[in-house]
Amino acid sequence: MLAYGSLAAVSAQTCHEWLINPSVGWPTQENFRIWCQNMDSVTGAVLVVAGFIFLFHGFKNHRLLIGLTGATLGAYLCGGMALKMSMPLWMGLALGIMLLGTFSYFFTSWAAAAVGAACGAMLGASIWLMLPRLDPAYAWSGAMTGAVALGLLCFLIFRMSVIAFTSMQGAVMLPLGALGMAYDYHSLQEGLNRSFSSMPFVLPITILGLAILGCGYQYLRAPAGGAAGGGGKSSGAKSGGESKPKDSSAKKEKAAARE
Numbered sequence: 001m002l003a004y005g006s007l008a009a010v011s012a013q014t015c016h017e018w019l020i021n022p023s024v025g026w027p028t029q030e031n032f033r034i035w036c037q038n039m040d041s042v043t044g045a046v047l048v049v050a051g052f053i054f055l056f057h058g059f060k061n062h063r064l065l066i067g068l069t070g071a072t073l074g075a076y077l078c079g080g081m082a083l084k085m086s087m088p089l090w091m092g093l094a095l096g097i098m099l100l101g102t103f104s105y106f107f108t109s110w111a112a113a114a115v116g117a118a119c120g121a122m123l124g125a126s127i128w129l130m131l132p133r134l135d136p137a138y139a140w141s142g143a144m145t146g147a148v149a150l151g152l153l154c155f156l157i158f159r160m161s162v163i164a165f166t167s168m169q170g171a172v173m174l175p176l177g178a179l180g181m182a183y184d185y186h187s188l189q190e191g192l193n194r195s196f197s198s199m200p201f202v203l204p205i206t207i208l209g210l211a212i213l214g215c216g217y218q219y220l221r222a223p224a225g226g227a228a229g230g231g232g233k234s235s236g237a238k239s240g241g242e243s244k245p246k247d248s249s250a251k252k253e254k255a256a257a258r259e
Contacts, residue, residue: 015142019176032176033196038188047177051170055214059159059167059222065166070104071097073118078085112162113154120150121166130204163222171207187219 018185039047058065074096104111125139125145154161177199182188197200 029196029200032203033179033193035156036176036179037183039177040185041181041184044177044180044184045181048172051172051174051177053170054166055131055170055174055210056217058170058214059163059218062112062162062166063105063108066101066115066162067101067105069115070111071101073115074098074100109155109158110231112158113151114163116154116161117147117151119168120146120148122146123168129139159222160219161220167211167218170214171210174210176201177205211245222248 036182053061054065071137075093076096076098078092078099079089082089082095104115121143127146128134128142129136150161150165151230179192182192
């Protein structure tokens with residue numbers, strides 16, 4: 001709980017900075033590195049475990065995970081708004097967790113569409129910033145395109161959309177937590193900083209590879225829905241319905257033989 005609270009506080013502070021000065025732009029790899037440096041080992045361990053669950057067991061536990069995601073987003077947004085309005089941070093965090101967490105848990109399909117839109121916005125903005133010929137000042141248009149695309153896909157193909165965005169979340173959380181734990185060792189900090197500057201494409205490729213791995217694993221292991229169970233029930237009902245006339249005809253034949 002302490003790790004979750006500290007992570008929510010850091011997220012709220014970051015949201016507060018972006019709400020005050022939106023011109024700072026989309027988070028860069030340097031922001032990612034700073035987050036890892038300022039992270040404690042407990043929060044890193046929580047992110048590693050949560051990232052593993054999101055990455056490989058996201059659809060299996062999607063209702064609980066969507067509720068937790070909604071609570072985290074609520075803490076992020078309401079905490080930032082509380083800081084902007086000079087209110088206590090805990091009040092904004094509690095309000096956001098209760099409102100969006102409860103809504104996300106009980107209205108799973110709508111919350112999944114909202115989370116899918118958020119993941120699509122991050123993916124669209126990231127792709128826009130990676131392409132060299134596009135103006136970074138218009139990264140919001142890539143974010144809007146991704147948000148609309150994945151948000152609508154959640155209503156059309158719910159299973160695949162949930163698998164996609166839980167894998168994407170896990171693929172970001174897992175290396176974030178692992179790097180946060182690695183930065184606690186002073187002997188590794190210089191090497192990690194040098195790797196960030198000399199090999200900038202390693203982290204995006206790692207996140208993309210983990211996301212593809214998680215999508216493939218969940219697609220093969222996650223249940224396709226209640227079709228098989230429903231089919232079994234319907235076939236059982238049919239077989240039961242067909243057996244009744246046979247039993248009644250057999251009884252009639254026995255009664256005729258006795259007469």
